[in-house]
Amino acid sequence: MKSSRVSVSSHLVTLLGTTAAVIGIGSGVAMAQDGAAPTAPATPTTPAAAQPVAAPAPATGADGWCVLTGDNVYVRVAPDTQLGYPFAKLDKGAVVKVVERENGWARVVAEGPSFMGGTAYVLADSRAALSQDGKSLTVTKQSPVLAPDILRANDPSSAWKVIASIKEGATVDVIDVQKVGGKQYVRITLPTLAEGWVSETFLANATAGDVTAAINRATAGAAAASGDAASTEPTTPATPDGATAMDGATATDGSTATGGASAPTDGATTAAAEEGSASEETDPRFQPKGPSPEQLARETSLQSFKDLEAIWISVREQPIETEELAALGARYELLIVEVAEQPSLLLQAKARAEQIRIRTDLQDRILALASLRAEMTREQEEVKAVALAIEARSDFNVVGTLNASIVYDGERLPLLYRVQDASTGATVAYVQPQEGITADTLATMLGTLIGIKGDVSFDPSLGVNVVKPRAIEALTAKATSVPSDPAAPAAASTTE
Numbered sequence: 001m002k003s004s005r006v007s008v009s010s011h012l013v014t015l016l017g018t019t020a021a022v023i024g025i026g027s028g029v030a031m032a033q034d035g036a037a038p039t040a041p042a043t044p045t046t047p048a049a050a051q052p053v054a055a056p057a058p059a060t061g062a063d064g065w066c067v068l069t070g071d072n073v074y075v076r077v078a079p080d081t082q083l084g085y086p087f088a089k090l091d092k093g094a095v096v097k098v099v100e101r102e103n104g105w106a107r108v109v110a111e112g113p114s115f116m117g118g119t120a121y122v123l124a125d126s127r128a129a130l131s132q133d134g135k136s137l138t139v140t141k142q143s144p145v146l147a148p149d150i151l152r153a154n155d156p157s158s159a160w161k162v163i164a165s166i167k168e169g170a171t172v173d174v175i176d177v178q179k180v181g182g183k184q185y186v187r188i189t190l191p192t193l194a195e196g197w198v199s200e201t202f203l204a205n206a207t208a209g210d211v212t213a214a215i216n217r218a219t220a221g222a223a224a225a226s227g228d229a230a231s232t233e234p235t236t237p238a239t240p241d242g243a244t245a246m247d248g249a250t251a252t253d254g255s256t257a258t259g260g261a262s263a264p265t266d267g268a269t270t271a272a273a274e275e276g277s278a279s280e281e282t283d284p285r286f287q288p289k290g291p292s293p294e295q296l297a298r299e300t301s302l303q304s305f306k307d308l309e310a311i312w313i314s315v316r317e318q319p320i321e322t323e324e325l326a327a328l329g330a331r332y333e334l335l336i337v338e339v340a341e342q343p344s345l346l347l348q349a350k351a352r353a354e355q356i357r358i359r360t361d362l363q364d365r366i367l368a369l370a371s372l373r374a375e376m377t378r379e380q381e382e383v384k385a386v387a388l389a390i391e392a393r394s395d396f397n398v399v400g401t402l403n404a405s406i407v408y409d410g411e412r413l414p415l416l417y418r419v420q421d422a423s424t425g426a427t428v429a430y431v432q433p434q435e436g437i438t439a440d441t442l443a444t445m446l447g448t449l450i451g452i453k454g455d456v457s458f459d460p461s462l463g464v465n466v467v468k469p470r471a472i473e474a475l476t477a478k479a480t481s482v483p484s485d486p487a488a489p490a491a492a493s494t495t496e
Helices: 004-023 208-225 270-275 293-316 325-338 343-376 381-392 439-443
Strands: 065-068 073-076 086-090 095-102 105-109 119-123 128-130 136-139 143-146 162-166 171-173 176-180 183-189 195-199 203-205 398-409 415-420 427-431 449-459 464-474 493-495
Touching: 065 208, 086 195, 095 208, 119 162, 128 183, 162 195, 171 183, 293 325, 293 343, 293 398, 325 343, 325 398, 325 427, 325 464, 398 427, 415 439, 415 464
Parallel strands: 427 464
Antiparallel strands: 065 095, 065 203, 073 086, 073 195, 095 105, 105 195, 119 143, 119 183, 128 136, 136 171, 143 162, 176 183, 398 415, 398 449, 415 427, 449 464, 464 493
């Protein structure tokens, strides 16, 4: 794993150039004026992470860049204090780039010095592979970047909202890896394309002095992180016309993007000074008034939605012919009823349910075609075995191949086993472990063609057909020969 000082230092160099270019201030590169070509950058005499930045008057307005006028302002995954959990916290004087405004909220990108030190998670799964030394992650298929929930101590399992994505073929540095619930969460540096939401209550238009102060704080913080803080003391640089930089442009504190930034002392941020000690954490408009029953219900519904979204990601990794869409779609339909009074969550649940319905229709068409092909090619071994098994054991209630269920895995939902048609892969029913036919017993029969005697019924709470087995027999789907006596059992019976 690379040291934080290398990551922070290199990231800072990029941020200095990018931020300065956007607002029109210098960062060691002379800006073009009056149509002249830009001059070559001056050779730095000290490490880039330790150099203060000059602040000449900006060539244009600071469109899009705003300064925070309050302390402890959250950057959330959605424009809502209940559903939008925070993945970063910034202090007064931090600058953010606004790309959209909506109903009192501003959508910002994680660009600029204020997000230095921010992190996010990527799952190491079939789409992204860790290197042998665990220091890098290579993306083999576009992978979502998940926002950490800083109110839950950055617990990886609480990170579910996608705020960016990493393209196929990219390689990123790894900060650390945490294994939770059988999944590998890889912590990486927060991408600059990540997006979040900030309340407009704490925003004011930024000046060149605001941005310069934020850059210099990041500079000092990077120097401290790399062990150079003692020997690096930013000074007030001169502008090209000989005037000194704006007051407060060289903060000496080592604050970082996660909330330690101090307020700039320059007079440009009048709105910030007027706000005094304004803070999202203390502003009553942003404070919950205690967990009411409605709020608790919303939290429960949100967690249910998160769980279903995690299952949806796992289901999508399967071939479409075997995706458990019917079972998952039933769960979303139940959730829609639960969140009928929660417009934002209801909209998301309905959108996902509709997506699943469309995909289910496609799956049905594919399975129908597969069934037709299977019917026309009776020479396929598995089809013959199923036909013979049904003829020989007509008293079975369910016949098919036993497999594990991704949806009903015993973690978020009850533990059930899935029985699939051996010829098409369609779900026939779900098996509920019973006394005498336990989960351990069923686990030994995974991948086997089985016949089940038991009670089959539709469970409205689960939305699927469930069989409670009285007896299970392993059939001979993969055998090279079939018993000549149709009444002879193919294998020992597992009963209560």
